[in-house]
Amino acid sequence: MRIVMIGTGYVGLVSGACFADFGHEVTCVDKDAGKVDALLGGTIPIFEPGLEDLVARNVAARRLRFTLDLTEAVPNADAVFIAVGTPSRRGDGHADLSYVHAAAKEMAEHLRPGAVVVTKSTVPVGTGDEVERIIREARPDLEFSVASNPEFLREGAAIEDFKRPDRIVIGVTDDHARTVLQEVYRPLIRNESPLLVMARRAAELTKYAGNAFLATKISFINEIADLCERVGADVQDVAKGIGLDDRIGPKFLMAGPGYGGSCFPKDTLALLKTSHDYEAPLRIVEAVVLANDNRKRAMGRKVVQAIGGDAHGKTVGLLGLTFKANTDDMRDSPALAIVQALQDAGATVRAYDPEGMEQAAKLLDDVTYCGDAYEALQGAHAAVIVTEWDTFRALDFDRMKGLLAESLLVDLRNLYNREEVERHGFRYVAVGR
Incomplete structure (x- = not known):
């Protein structure tokens, strides 16, 4: 299939390279001329084990290309993935969706009939509705779909996570989007990776809920570690003792200095901002x-x-x-x-x-x-x-x-x-x- 990936950051570059490795034709688009020039020259802007070789192999095979010109890439695309940044907005912590909205607005005039627009970026509940509204406003007669396909990539193991995922989550509102995304992920589905199809809003919330739960496990074991120091216990023994319970599991129970990174x-x-907006407090996450x-x-x-x-x-x-x-x-x-x-x-x-x-x-x-x-x-x-x-x-x-x-x-x-x-x-x- 012909895929366009808007954004060549961590998610966009890894996802685009992996899709190309499956045999799809992938064009990665970015507004940063320096980044695109570097990628065209074989320089990877982030450190991720195995990514440099993966990109080079698929560029050489002409399945992966990079461009600044969205208008050149989008008209032929079966699926257009939005993988731009959604940093925390200053003041209220809400995700800054300005890049997502700008991508939707810019691509609208160039989408072909039947194209599926997919939010790969981590976005709050209802973002797909807004993306659909923006495109519909520009092209009221266009037949298109908007879907959600959250990423679950761990930095340092992103390629393995993409190619051997615990699950693939897609959120759709119509059968056409479901069919296109099933074809996009067909190589993984054939390898029996679980494909979960749900409503678009449920898919958007799944990513946030998953990360909040993992963050909760980290903070929990860190507080237990503090208690261990006071009572003379070893947190590693405690973590092993509870982690062998199948209902809890051993992952994310390593006590340390706290979580960080681009996601948690x-x-x-x-997620807290969304809970406040909908008057459904999340006291545990707070x-x-x-x-x-x-x-x-x-x-x-x-x-x-x-x-x-x-x-x-x-x-x-x-x-x-x-x-x-x-x-x-x-x-x-x-x-x-x-x-x-x-x-x-x-x-x-x-x-x-x-x-x-x-x-x-x-x-x-x-x-x-x-x-x-x-x-x-x-x-x-x-x-x-x-x-x-x-x-x-x-x-x-x-x-x-x-x-x-x-x-x-x-x-x-x-x-x-x-x-x-x-x-x-x-x-x-x-x-x-």
């Missing part, structure tokens, strides 16, 4: 957002307490800056609040991240960025693991002792066990243990 923070806020915001700052205080309660004149070596491993995404990363808390307490911060330092430098001031983990620890009074990169899972403790001013490891991801660390002469501070 903005999606929980957008508590989750508050708990997570407090969590990040509290991790900075945890480090300060570990180095004696007074950080003035002290240096802290941070290992990891991105909100999770295998991405360069710094959006709402716990590291942002941790660095701010440390600097407010008078500490000097040195840091290393395998992929995130370029993005971090745009957001954090007065941080010394280093070439590797050991350089970051030079002269530091504490080594602090913030992100669970594999490269931090087998640190050379003897080498670290020779670099650090004090033999202290603050492990905010619980990558190590206490006995191993203390055997090397370190003081060990973990989360919930």
